[in-house]
Amino acid sequence: KKRSFFSTSSTATRSSTSGDSRFCKFSAISISVTFYPDFQFIQWKWKKRKEDRCDTACGEKVVSKSCQSRRHQPDHCPLTGFLEGWCHLPFPSGNKMRMVGLTGGIASGKSTVSNLFKAKGIPIVDADLVARDVLKKGTGGWKRVVAAFGEDILQENGEVDRARLGQIVFSDPDKRQLLNRLLAPFISSGIFWEVFKLWIKGSEFIVLDIPLLFEAKMDRWSKPIIVVWVDPETQLQRLMARDGISEQQARNRINAQMSLDWKKTKADIVIDNSGSLEELKEQFSPVFAQVTGPLTWSEFGLSRRGALLTLVSVVVAVVSCRNLFNKDGTKP
Numbered sequence: 001k002k003r004s005f006f007s008t009s010s011t012a013t014r015s016s017t018s019g020d021s022r023f024c025k026f027s028a029i030s031i032s033v034t035f036y037p038d039f040q041f042i043q044w045k046w047k048k049r050k051e052d053r054c055d056t057a058c059g060e061k062v063v064s065k066s067c068q069s070r071r072h073q074p075d076h077c078p079l080t081g082f083l084e085g086w087c088h089l090p091f092p093s094g095n096k097m098r099m100v101g102l103t104g105g106i107a108s109g110k111s112t113v114s115n116l117f118k119a120k121g122i123p124i125v126d127a128d129l130v131a132r133d134v135l136k137k138g139t140g141g142w143k144r145v146v147a148a149f150g151e152d153i154l155q156e157n158g159e160v161d162r163a164r165l166g167q168i169v170f171s172d173p174d175k176r177q178l179l180n181r182l183l184a185p186f187i188s189s190g191i192f193w194e195v196f197k198l199w200i201k202g203s204e205f206i207v208l209d210i211p212l213l214f215e216a217k218m219d220r221w222s223k224p225i226i227v228v229w230v231d232p233e234t235q236l237q238r239l240m241a242r243d244g245i246s247e248q249q250a251r252n253r254i255n256a257q258m259s260l261d262w263k264k265t266k267a268d269i270v271i272d273n274s275g276s277l278e279e280l281k282e283q284f285s286p287v288f289a290q291v292t293g294p295l296t297w298s299e300f301g302l303s304r305r306g307a308l309l310t311l312v313s314v315v316v317a318v319v320s321c322r323n324l325f326n327k328d329g330t331k332p
């Protein structure tokens with residue numbers, strides 16, 4: 001499988017003499033870059049067509065200093081040798097970045113699935129952890145929330161009493177919306193920062209574990225989107241058991257989110273977590289293979305190496321074209 005990254009060609013004829021019959025003539029030049037996702041390399045084709053071979057002097061001046069020594073070699077790399085031929089640039093791992101969205105309902109099993117990804121070495125950005133950080137004592141989020149909800153929501157040590165705040169916001173939609181509005185900018189920039197750090201590290205895949213992925217309209221930033229679905233009764237029982245809350249409290253929390261059935265219709269991949277942990281693991285294997293499959297173009301462009309390569313390609317193309325077409329070919 002190959003995908004052309006870009007391909008361009010232009011024509012120009014240049015010739016010059018400097019009294020002793022040295023000349024240089026180029027008729028056409030084509031540049032193409034082809035990316036082979038499955039084999040993890042990029043192929044550069046840099047070719048002059050219908051050209052008269054440069055003589056030594058012209059080659060030295062117009063094409064590159066290494067033209068003379070390299071011109072008869074079949075394969076030149078434009079980054080190192082220049083002139084014409086093919087160059088394979090193998091990439092070390094980390095040449096792509098895929099942001100996999102992982103969402104679902106409360107207690108549907110997102111953390112359980114993200115732990116399976118973690119066990120395979122995939123880094124996780126956990127929105128719940130980010131949301132905890134932005135509510136720590138003294139932070140901007142903390143100040144806003146305390147100003148809006150009052151000091152009644154604080155424990156003696158000044159930290160937010162999460163259980164208390166949870167009781168308030170999960171039983172009152174207006175208060176919940178207020179809390180969401182206050183924290184949303186901090187949470188989204190926190191998520192962005194975590195992603196950025198992983199991007200800098202060159203991570204290939206990132207799983208964004210975001211319970212409110214659709215509600216917060218963050219679904220546009222991730223592909224594919226995995227929805228961990230569970231049947232309503234199992235969800236209720238697991239939530240009550242995990243958090244030690246009453247049925248009414250559990251229902252309030254479930255109803256605070258978009259329905260799981262609706263989220264399921266928006267998913268690229270659905271994991272049904274209504275069964276046992278073993279059944280979940282069985283479903284996980286093909287899902288893991290799917291999300292770590294060949295990358296798309298946008299994912300490649302998004303990666304650190306992709307961005308760097310695009311920049312290098314443009315600079316090399318511009319500098320090379322300038323060298324070829326802007327000089328008059330005469331020897332000083």
Ligand SMILES: CC(C)(COP(=O)(O)OP(=O)(O)OC[C@H]1O[C@@H](n2cnc3c(N)ncnc32)[C@H](O)[C@@H]1O)[C@@H](O)C(=O)NCCC(=O)NCCS
Binds near residue numbers: 162163180187
């Ligand atoms: C209300 C808070 C203090 C309750 O804390 P608590 O420790 O009891 O719950 P925790 O943070 O572990 O969240 C548990 C689950 O509740 C659900 N949930 C959390 N906040 C919300 C919300 N605003 N609306 C709907 N569901 C929510 C999520 O599924 C989450 O996984 C806390 O959830 C919070 O600060 N929420 C607002 C921040 C937020 O939107 N978090 C979600 C990140 S996308």
Ligand SMILES: Nc1ncnc2c1ncn2[C@@H]1O[C@H](COP(=O)(O)OP(=O)(O)OP(=O)(O)O)[C@@H](O)[C@H]1O
Binds near residue numbers: 105106107211242276
């Ligand atoms: N297949 C399963 N079988 C039995 N228990 C499970 C299974 N999957 C998850 N659980 C349990 O259900 C509870 C909820 O799971 P988990 O914490 O992964 O959900 P979550 O979607 O991350 O929740 P939240 O939205 O609150 O972050 C946990 O106690 C977990 O151990």
